[in-house]
Amino acid sequence: MKKLLAAAFAALLVSPLAAAGILDESELFRTPEVRSAERYKEYHVDGLDSLLLEALPAPDGSKCFVFAYFGLPDSPKPENGYPAVVLQHGNSDTCFPMIAKRWRDRGYAVISYDHYGNLPVASCNYLKRPVVEESLQAKMKTKGHSNDAALRETWAPNIRSCACHANTYMRSRPEIDRDRIFLVGVSHGALNGLIVAGADHRFAGYACCYGCGHLALGSEKTPYHARVKADPRFNPENFLSSISCPVLWVVGSNDFAFEQVCWQKSIDDTATTDNQAAIVGLDHGARAANYGIVYRWIDSKCGRDIPLPKLGKNTRNGNFVECSVLDPGAGIAEAKLCFSRDAVVTRDSKWETVDAKVDGNRISATLPDGATAFFFSAGDRDYNGEKMPVSSPFTMVR
Numbered sequence: 237m238k239k240l241l242a243a244a245f246a247a248l249l250v251s252p253l254a255a256a257g258i259l260d261e262s263e264l265f266r267t268p269e270v271r272s273a274e275r276y277k278e279y280h281v282d283g284l285d286s287l288l289l290e291a292l293p294a295p296d297g298s299k300c301f302v303f304a305y306f307g308l309p310d311s312p313k314p315e316n317g318y319p320a321v322v323l324q325h326g327n328s329d330t331c332f333p334m335i336a337k338r339w340r341d342r343g344y345a346v347i348s349y350d351h352y353g354n355l356p357v358a359s360c361n362y363l364k365r366p367v368v369e370e371s372l373q374a375k376m377k378t379k380g381h382s383n384d385a386a387l388r389e390t391w392a393p394n395i396r397s398c399a400c401h402a403n404t405y406m407r408s409r410p411e412i413d414r415d416r417i418f419l420v421g422v423s424h425g426a427l428n429g430l431i432v433a434g435a436d437h438r439f440a441g442y443a444c445c446y447g448c449g450h451l452a453l454g455s456e457k458t459p460y461h462a463r464v465k466a467d468p469r470f471n472p473e474n475f476l477s478s479i480s481c482p483v484l485w486v487v488g489s490n491d492f493a494f495e496q497v498c499w500q501k502s503i504d505d506t507a508t509t510d511n512q513a514a515i516v517g518l519d520h521g522a523r524a525a526n527y528g529i530v531y532r533w534i535d536s537k538c539g540r541d542i543p544l545p546k547l548g549k550n551t552r553n554g555n556f557v558e559c560s561v562l563d564p565g566a567g568i569a570e571a572k573l574c575f576s577r578d579a580v581v582t583r584d585s586k587w588e589t590v591d592a593k594v595d596g597n598r599i600s601a602t603l604p605d606g607a608t609a610f611f612f613s614a615g616d617r618d619y620n621g622e623k624m625p626v627s628s629p630f631t632m633v634r
Contacts, residue, residue: 263292264435267408268401273303276368279356281333283307283340288368289349289401292394294375301370302398303356304349305333307340308411317413319538322402322439323348324395326423326446329522330365331356338526343540345412347405351398351425352379352391392428392470399432403439416440418534421447422524423493427460427472430502433483434475441510441537443484445524446494448502449473454495455582476502482510484533488518489574489587496581496609500630511546514611514627516574516587528619529626542566545616547599547628557610558600559628565616568594570625573601575610581632589613599628608633 268290273279280286288301309318321339323332323346330350339346353371354362367373372394399419407414418441421429426447433442449472451460464471483506487499496514503509513529524530535541545568548560561568571592578585592601592612599612609632615625 263397264400265404266401267404269299269301270405271301276303276355279303281305281337283337284333287347288370289347289398289405291351291353291401292372292390292397294372295390296375298375299370300353300372300375300394301368302349302351302353303331303368304347304402305331305336305356306345306347307336308345308409309340309343311343313411314413316415317411318343318345319416319440319534320345320347320406320412320418321534322346322399322406322417322419323525324351324399324419324421324425324429325525326425326522328362329422329425330354330358330362332522332525335523335526342531342535344534345406345409347402349398349402351395395425395428396432396435399429400436403436407438414438416538418443418537420525420530420534421445422522423447423520427494430472430479431475433481434472434478437480439481441482441484441534442479443486443530443533445486445527445530446488446491446520447472448485448487448494448499449476449505450498450501451494453501454498457492458495458583459493473502473505476505477507479506479508482508482537484510484530485512486518486524486527486529487514488520489514489516490583490585491518491520492583493520495583496630497632503629511544511626512629513625514574514613514630515625516589516613526620527624528622529624532619532624545614545626547612547614547626550611550628550631552603552631552633555603555605556600557603557612558598559612561594561597561599561614564597567616568599568614569616570623571599571612571614572625573603573610574613574627575604575607577604577606577608579608581609585609603633 271288273286284305284307289304336348354365545565546563572589612628
């Protein structure tokens with residue numbers, strides 16, 4: 237009976253990816269080998285351990301490894317162990333040692349890996365970075381490029397393998413609370429993180445910085461538009477309904493890769509959406525893993541802070557628009573109506589803001605003439621000196 241239950245549970249965990257033929261379950265959830273990265277001691281960072289984390293095997297079946305930073309806090313271990321964060325970088329990034337240290341200093345165990353198999357040299361383009369000798373790149377004698385169709389079927393599963401293996405490794409550490417391991421994905425890493433979250437139900441929460449599904453709904457200028465139309469298996473929208481952990485969504489109103497129409501549709505299709513933040517003027521970059529709103533959200537899930545404010549759906553009566561305040565957080569201190577007059581809202585649209593009125597559990601404003609889309613933005617306090625407000629849903633007027 238125990239074996240049958242274990243098999244059923246394993247099938248439940250892996251069925252979304254296995255059904256898509258992207259990654260075999262025995263690969264996704266096996267315990268990875270972790271080696272010392274002593275030979276790469278020039279990349280050592282004080283306060284973090286340098287590791288080689290096993291990733292997807294090479295086509296010939298040999299083991300491959302990626303470089304990773306791992307850290308445990310200096311603070312006393314909580315009764316149930318430290319909460320933990322898995323950091324997954326974007327398209328041209330590498331490990332986040334300084335960001336990993338910030339998580340560690342905040343009392344979290346942390347692991348941050350370079351899923352390409354590159355070594356963490358931030359001073360050069362990722363296609364020119366030196367590689368781990370045991371990496372998939374080294375064994376295939378080519379640099380991984382997520383936009384190269386010929387290599388996509390190798391590199392995309394490797395990213396997902398790294399995330400799941402990092403989770404398994406964290407869960408194997410006795411110092412870590414297995415029930416409070418969070419995934420933070422950035423850009424291309426966030427896109428793949430949605431697929432991981434749809435398959436690996438062991439994560440306690442997922443902070444998705446920029447990534448989304450429904451990318452074919454966006455303009456053809458976006459880098460993922462053609463890719464997901466060519467191969468639907470790599471579209472996160474196919475995995476959103478399988479996500480079981482709470483999700484925080486963060487994006488800029490003019491993000492070059494993940495437009496709001498795609499982003500909002502993904503949010504609406506994810507039953508476990510916990511909160512969202514579309515931020516006017518927010519740029520696209522690796523520092524998303526260091527956003528105060530992400531710290532605050534994960535802190536709240538660990539009982540270390542109060543929850544973020546949360547806004548409900550928008551309603552409109554003529555030019556009068558409003559939304560509900562589902563949770564005021566520490567008390568709404570500022571609210572804005574964000575709107576565009578563009579006929580078609582894309583990554584190039586102009587967004588304007590006007591002050592909105594906060595009255596109890598409602599936020600309201602008068603929609604300016606000619607507005608074609610809007611959402612409300614509100615915050616209760618700054619995070620790390622930055623204004624990182626949450627938002628109501630992106631709504632098209634016509």
